[in-house]
Amino acid sequence: MSSYLSILTQVIFPIILLIGVGVILHRRFQLDMNTLSKLIMYFFLPAMTFIAIYEASISLSLLKEVVIFLLLQLAVLHFLGKAVSKLLGLGEKSAASFNNSIILSNNGNIGIPVNDLAFRHDPLAMSVQMVVVLFEVVLAFTYGLFNASTASIGLKTSLITFVKLPIVYALVSGMLLHMFQVPLPSFVLIPLHTVANSMLAVALVSIGAQVARLGISRYSRMVLSSSLLRLVAAPLCAYVLLRLLNMNGVIAQALLICSALPTSRNSAALALEYGNEPEFAAQAVLASTLLSSLTLTFVIDLSTRLF
Template sequence: MSFFWITAQEIIAPIIVLIAIGAILHRAFRFDMNTLSKLILYFFVPSIAFVKIYEASLSPMLLVQVVGFLLLQFVLLLLLTETIGKLFSFSRGFRASFTNSVVLTNNGNIGIPVNDLAFRHDPLAMSIQIVVVVFEILVTFTFGLLKASAATKGLSASIRHFFRLPVLYAILLGLLLNLAQLDIPAMIWTPAKHAADGMLAIALVSIGAQIASVSLKKQTWLVLVSGMLRLAVSPLIAFGVISILGLEGITAQALFIASAIPTSRNSASLALEYGNEPEFAAQAVLVSTLLSTVTLTLCITLSSQLFPS
């Protein structure tokens, strides 16, 4: 019980506070949501992608194991959400937002502090979490972006748009500098770090602003279905994949916890940018974040019991 309250107070509560601040500020000043969305997509996201990839320290074996798990889990969740979308005849735009709300997670801003708290600064656990974060960045701004933009722009236009986004080149540059082990001058690294550190606040404030401008009663049952898939079904799938791959100990625990992280705020940013049911996307982020105060704590507790180190 004490661990539940520590997680809720130190990890989830600050996130809810920032979302609430965004809602209050938007009510008072009426932000330009289009400008806010572009600021996140074209400045803050490339900054955090570059910094996280450059800082990652990975062994080849760990990388193969973790990426194998993440790919298999991603494919299974994608098949599940696409099947649900076809069964319920979702529109193309809604299917894009629904799928992104399930397959894209907030493993950077929520997953990293959760990992740090759950494993008490264990370097192996954090290395695994960094791999997860890099994978999420790549999936978000390849699959997630193309899924969101193709619903309104078409596939060929979406591909052209993707190659104009700075996040792609930020990822490649960070990877090249990491592999080459080159030092970055302070005049570049310091502002990049400041921008990456500001990502959490600006992203969550923007979600709060989105939520303040829409009704939270729309598509309630679909929001709950999305939350259930992200917070309950995803860990069940993760358990199966971990068992199939024979992963054990801290590696299995860290991946199991990462699978229970709530919906990425980037899914809401993409929905807003491309006009794919932004009300649903914002609600999915909020509801999954709120519900994760319970589900994530349960998964942290279960991880050590299911996969003893």
Template sequence: MPILYTFYHIMLPILIPIGIGALLHKKFKFELGSFSKLILNYYVPALAFVKIYESKLSAGLVVSVFGFLLLQFIVIVMIGYGVSRVMGYSRPMAASFSNSVSLTNNGNVGIPINAMAFKQDPFAMSIQVIVVVFELFATFTFGLVNASKATAGLKGALIQFSKMPVLYAIVAGALLRVFDIPLPEPIVTPLDQIAAGMLSFALVSIGAQMASAKLQQNTSAVLLSSLVRLVVSPLCAFALIQLLQLHGVAAQALFIASAIPTSRNSAALALEYGNEPGFAAQAVLLSMLLSSVTLTVVVDLAMRLF
């Protein structure tokens, strides 16, 4: 798969709505705080419920992929904390930096990239669904606690976590899936529509946040964040894939997922709890911009190596 073909058919369709969001924000000056609340409390719970409720995955596949994702997540979190300690970041900055390197945009960006890279292959998308579910758990457990404990303490963070709608959406979707309980169409239809609308809204909101961010402070931290997220993470993933002897489409999908840029949710959490939101927005901005190059290379390598 030539590099230019990969960029044209996979990355460009993602970058266009982001660019539109940036242009719209320049003209209308959106309230980004409202965007984050909509994503965290409306779109993400619907997406989490639908993906879990509709998934058809074997237990063995779920366990093996979750095992890989957990090992990778632990390694990246340790690297994030190590960098923060070496650089002497403050507590809020360390929390924001750790989230920026460990939380990825595998829902908003990873799903369409997977769909286009594998031409809607059901097995590849099943792998991506597991990744998205794992990311949701990671974001609204570790990510939320990590962001809020810097300002609210661990007890306050756990209270905030218990209030997150996505927690109950995940539990409800899993229970209905396990017991094979069908939902009436008037409930399924709006949930599907909300989940489907998340991609467009999230990409536009990323563009709006990128338009409002400027690379004028914490430049070294932003560069380090992008380096870990876009380069170190796929290198770690490659090593784990070799260690766990994963092959074929599963290895390809996981390798690509490891190189997805920083999560919009990491910036939303930073904005919500006041953990260096300027840095977090810049981390999303730079990682998204650089990923147009790094992801193109990673997708091409995934098809060649596995």
């Protein structure tokens, strides 16, 4: 019970509170969603991506083992999402947003504190978590970006748009500076940290503003399907893959928990930027976050029993 309450009070409730602030602000002031989208995509996300990769501390052997699992999981969820999209009869834009809501999970601001609570500051478990976080960052702005932009503006235009995005250069420069261990002066790192740390609040407020624009009943079938796939089907698939790969112990436990996290706010940011059912994407983030308060503790407990 104490673990359950800790996850609720320290992880889920603060997120819901910030989304609620976004709902209130939008209803009071009618926030400009286009401006919010541009701030997130061109300012906050590049800074967060750069800091996450530049300051990562991960061993090569752990990186290889975890990435193999994550790539297999991506393939399974991709085909699962495509199949369910067809069953639901979704159009191209709706399917793109639906698939991103299944594949992109919130392993950053939810996954890290959940890992810390579940494994009581275990460095191996946190190393696994950071590999997943980095993978999610890359995934969001490769697979997720192309998925969102291709449905909206076509493959050729999306490729041109992709190379113009600052997040691409933040990703590459972060990796290069990390690989060659290039130190950055404090007058560069301090503002980068300030912007990166603000990303969560701005993103969640923007999700709240999106939710405030439209009632959930219009997307209830899509939202429910997305949440079930993200919170139930994904960890089931992860369990099968972990068994097939013969992974056990803390690494397997951490990966199973990572697979059960709710939809990433980045899926909503991408949907908003490219006009792929942004209201659904925001509602998918909110619904899966709320429902994860019921499912996460169960998966955490199950991970210790299974592995």
